[in-house]
């Protein structure tokens with residue numbers, strides 16, 4: 001496996017890039033899909049590459065899948081390859097396919113924490129739909145990483161178990177929540193993890209106990225795990241509670257009032273700064289940046305840490321507004337905001353933007 005493209009070491013070939021502070025890249029846009037790659041000798045017309053490649057029952061769509069359709073922000077151009085996986089066997093086959101072809105890959109869930117680029121992704125996007133749910137014992141849930149995190153939160157709370165009330169309002173998958181250590185309302189995913197099952201780049205399934213995993217605020221060990229191919233599932237251990245569901249309903253109501261949940265967003269764009277005693281949203285609001293717009297992207301009037309795609313936004317608009325917000329907060333308060341979202345670069349490996 002060629003090492004420069006990532007999968008030999010990580011499906012996030014560029015972890016340092018994905019989570020690095022953003023700058024303003026100057027990108028040259030170019031169409032990658034639909035370009036003829038050869039000519040027919042008899043009629044002299046260009047013809048297309050086959051649009052679908054089949055392997056082990058998997059269909060790899062070539063150059064036709066738009067990442068904007070895989071992200072809650074609704075931004076992103078075509079990816080070279082796209083495949084959906086529904087179980088571990090398919091995931092292994094998809095990863096092997098990429099390794100054999102020396103294609104870099106990324107595994108995504110609901111795309112609710114990702115900014116894809118207008119140029120798309122030179123590699124394979126693997127959409128994780130591994131969705132099983134097992135109740136091992138009362139309060140112990142074993143879940144596929146493609147299971148909807150909000151649905152898991154609703155089920156657990158409804159069944160009288162506490163620890164995942166916050167998940168009810170998070171529109172990602174279990175895998176995405178573990179990878180980002182999603183949290184809200186004083187709870188976070190790491191608090192209730194018992195173990196996490198992963199697939200390594202050597203196609204081995206491994207179970208990692210909670211005590212082997214060090215999480216931080218919106219940080220997980222998976223973000224820099226060299227031999228990770230994907231998180232495939234997890235076991236959660238919850239405590240019995242008669243008030244979990246009512247607490248969850250309160251959280252959901254608060255969210256409905258305080259967040260623009262019907263708009264195209266990726267949730268909070270910036271992490272709350274350490275030891276500042278104030279949230280990123282409040283800093284942005286107090287810097288007078290609510291309503292600031294670049295192209296089709298606007299700083300939400302409802303919650304200043306949400307940047308909204310009001311329609312037709314480009315990734316460049318988003319990156320530009322992110323920089324302006326950071327600059328505004330830095331100038332006003334001397335605090336440097338750090339992104340919570342992942343920017344998925346179309347092709348660069350080791351450079352920051």
Ligand SMILES: Cc1cc2nc3c(=O)[nH]c(=O)nc-3n(C[C@H](O)[C@H](O)[C@H](O)COP(=O)(O)OP(=O)(O)OC[C@H]3O[C@@H](n4cnc5c(N)ncnc54)[C@H](O)[C@@H]3O)c2cc1C
Nearest residue numbers: 109110111112113172173175176177182183184231266267
């Ligand atoms: C309206 C709204 C509200 C939100 N509220 C919150 C909130 O309260 N708290 C919060 O923390 N977040 C919140 N978010 C952000 C987001 O929903 C969470 O971060 C969520 O957990 C991301 O899950 P996902 O499946 O969408 O991940 P994706 O966006 O698909 O992926 C995010 C990252 O995780 C990686 N990843 C995903 N699945 C896997 C896997 N199986 N194996 C390995 N890596 C994987 C991806 O490669 C990527 O780097 C909100 C988003 C929206 C749109």
